[in-house]
Amino acid sequence: MSKAISQVPMAVNEPVRSYAPGSAEVKSLLATYKAMWKEKAEIPMIINGKEVQSSEKVRLVSPQDHQHDFGFYYKGTMQDVDSAINTALEAKENWNNLGWEQRAAIFLKAADLLAGPYRDRLNAATMIGQSKNVHQAEIDSACEFIDFLRFNVEFMTEMYSEQPVSDEGIWNRTEYRPLEGFCFAVTPFNFTAIAGNLPTCMAMMGNVVVWKPSDKQILAAKVIMDILTEAGLPAGVINMIFTDGKETAEKVMAHPDFAGLHFTGSTSVFQGMWKMIGNNIHKFKTYPRIVGETGGKDFVVVHSSANVDAVATGLVRGAFEYQGQKCSAASRAYVPKSLWPKVKETMEAQLKTVKMGSPEDPSNFINAVISQGSFDKCKGYIERAEKSADSSVIMGGKCDDSRGWFVEPTVILTTNPNYESLCEEIFGPILTVYVYEDEKWSETLKLVDQTSPYSLTGAVFAQDRYAIAEAYKALENASGNFYINDKPTGAVVGQQPFGGARASGTNDKAGSKMNLMRWVSVRSIKETFVSPKDYKYPYLG
Known part of the structure; x- marks a missing residue:
């Protein structure tokens, strides 16, 4: 047994290697x-x-x-x-x-x-x-x-x-x-x-x-x-x-x-x-x-004062990194009517450059979902959205399991705030968007809080500090990890302790x-x- 009061080496977060093309690493x-x-x-x-x-x-x-x-x-x-x-x-x-x-x-x-x-x-x-x-x-x-x-x-x-x-x-x-x-x-x-x-x-x-x-x-x-x-x-x-x-x-x-x-x-x-x-x-x-x-049904709620490029990037990264198979992945988004056309346009432009395939090619942003069961589940949500009267698949939607279980990054737009893909955990590369009237910001915050039984992660995008403060308070029980002007994924040990309540x-x-x-x-x-x-x-x- 030690006869000293030992001090351990100070912990610092491990630097992330870039894996730049052609690098030794x-x-x-x-x-x-x-x-x-x-x-x-x-x-x-x-x-x-x-x-x-x-x-x-x-x-x-x-x-x-x-x-x-x-x-x-x-x-x-x-x-x-x-x-x-x-x-x-x-x-x-x-x-x-x-x-x-x-x-x-x-x-x-x-x-x-x-x-x-x-x-x-x-x-x-x-x-x-x-x-x-x-x-x-x-x-x-x-x-x-x-x-x-x-x-x-x-x-x-x-x-x-x-x-x-x-x-x-x-x-x-x-x-x-x-x-x-x-x-x-x-x-x-x-x-x-x-x-x-x-x-x-x-x-x-x-x-x-x-x-x-x-x-x-x-x-x-x-x-x-x-x-x-x-x-x-x-x-x-x-x-x-x-x-x-x-x-x-x-x-x-x-x-x-x-x-x-x-x-x-x-x-x-x-x-x-x-x-x-x-x-x-x-x-x-x-x-x-x-x-x-x-688990989670993690949200991104956008205020009319938000920066469009930041929102689009937060949604693409937050929803589709690792094929949405993160319990923290953005899977539902609430976007004001005034910003939606530009957010949609920016997301479409970004997703057109996204490559999908094996991890052996480092230029592939999207890889395969984990199993046939996951593939079939994602495909089912996409097919039902295509047939539904109150939803449509506006980006992606293609599925191919001929060699691997590949599902394109998919965005579903719905007019129904209780539509299945807006409420249910999917655990795949599917993001559902609900567009709300700008003046219904406060009502939308209540909707975000009440839609899902989960409470894991969530994000608000806004430049208006009063709007941020309102969301901060209204959604205090809706997520265990809350992000302001950032995607709701990527918690770092020692910086953002991770976990949620309710069904999460x-x-x-x-x-x-x-x-x-x-x-x-x-x-x-x-x-x-x-x-x-x-x-x-x-x-x-």
């Missing part, structure tokens, strides 16, 4: 992409630090070319879930007893490994398995994950240093213990950084974890485990399993030592898990912590100390130096 990344594309990856589960295979192999295909398989993963059984839980619990005592500086060093080393020798490999894995272009992969799987690792170490030390005041003759202390039991991390396909952060932030606080990544993100998940292993993470602290989601949840959430859920995914799945936890509440040794970030989750703010507080159990300690020797207080005379 883009050549290096694309060379790694091409090499990994040809590999036939064989991806086992990792339980107790060992590779675990099974009799069932599941083919891995790339969204941009579903005819090409780049390997397979071994699908586990409920016996593997039991093994992962038991292994985690066996590892718990040694991991809990390890000094916090030693834990911090592991994750700081992981950040440096990712920033250096593993950067191309994790970015390329994200490009192949999740169809992200070079920029989207860089800001996600490299920079954001590095930021999570480094800033969480800093947040951890800040938390540990927060101590109560002490009165004369008394020393008061606060101890931040890991949760009693094991934690369960369930991560999505769309952000490699989220897949890395959810299990590691819990482990950093001394917890042991069973991690179930999305089956669409398994290639990048494997690289994450490779990084953590090389960084020195002890066996059993994080156990990665590839098992049936519903069966796994039922087993995990019936275990008496289940202590916490860290989840990112769909609202319906999260609500189902919460109900499962409630039904089993009498079985647990401790009340489990439940942290979830689920528990708003525990990943990328901040607030989230880490959920993974500790606080103990208050009072030590009296000279104890009383008589029960009588002065008032007794």
Whole structure:
């Protein structure tokens, strides 16, 4: 155990590489992409630090070319879930007893490994398995994950240093213990950084974890485990399993030592898990912590004083980067009648220059959606909009799944403020626009607030400060992350802690100390130096 009060290196956000055409960094990344594309990856589960295979192999295909398989993963059984839980619990005592500086060093080393020798490999894995272009992969799987690792170490030390005041003759202390039991991390396909952060932030606080990544993100998940292993993470602290989601949840959430859920995914799945936890509440040794970030129907509301070019750019970037498969993506926009013609014209001009295709070509702004199911869902919304009496497809709309699952950036214009694509989460490159009368600004703000059950991100574009202030107040509960004159995506660790409320989750703010507080159990300690020797207080005379 350390005999020093250590200070960790100051966290700063990882610089985003530009990957300019012809640069050494883009050549290096694309060379790694091409090499990994040809590999036939064989991806086992990792339980107790060992590779675990099974009799069932599941083919891995790339969204941009579903005819090409780049390997397979071994699908586990409920016996593997039991093994992962038991292994985690066996590892718990040694991991809990390890000094916090030693834990911090592991994750700081992981950040440096990712920033250096593993950067191309994790970015390329994200490009192949999740169809992200070079920029989207860089800001996600490299920079954001590095930021999570480094800033969480800093947040951890800040938390540990927060101590109560002490009165004369008394020393008061606060101890931040890991949760009693094991934690369960369930991560999505769309952000490699989220897949890395959810299990590691819990482990950093001394917890042991069973991690179930999305089956669409398994290639990048494997690289994450490779990084953590090389960084020195002890066996059993994080156990990665590839098992049936519903069966796994039922087993995990019936275990008496289940202590916490860290989840990112769909609202319906999260609500189902919460109900499962409630039904089993009498079985647990401790009340489990439940942290979830689920989805959004994120808005952009435009005032008549807004800058047209800024609005159009915010909509194109906010709605269509990573094919709209961000829980923060702009999916509904409210534009005043006076500005709409110019906004429409500018958006059309920008979208005409947008290229769509494989991430292997860095000039492609749009890539494939994640799966056939996602493709079919997007196509359905587009086809219904084309047939509807109160909506029309005014930009994009073409879909092609002959080789990859490609959906053009699509803009639907509707006259119905309750039209389905204006209200329902789609998770694809589809933006729905509602044009309102300029004088109905205040009414439109109420509409924005009441249309969706979600409350994740939102943006207002205006130059009029009174309009900004009005939107700021009227929409205070409509989003957990609110943007003024910017797109509603791109939260940065340490700068814009991320999360939303209502149907969007528990708003525990990943990328901040607030989230880490959920993974500790606080103990208050009072030590009296000279104890009383008589029960009588002065008032007794």
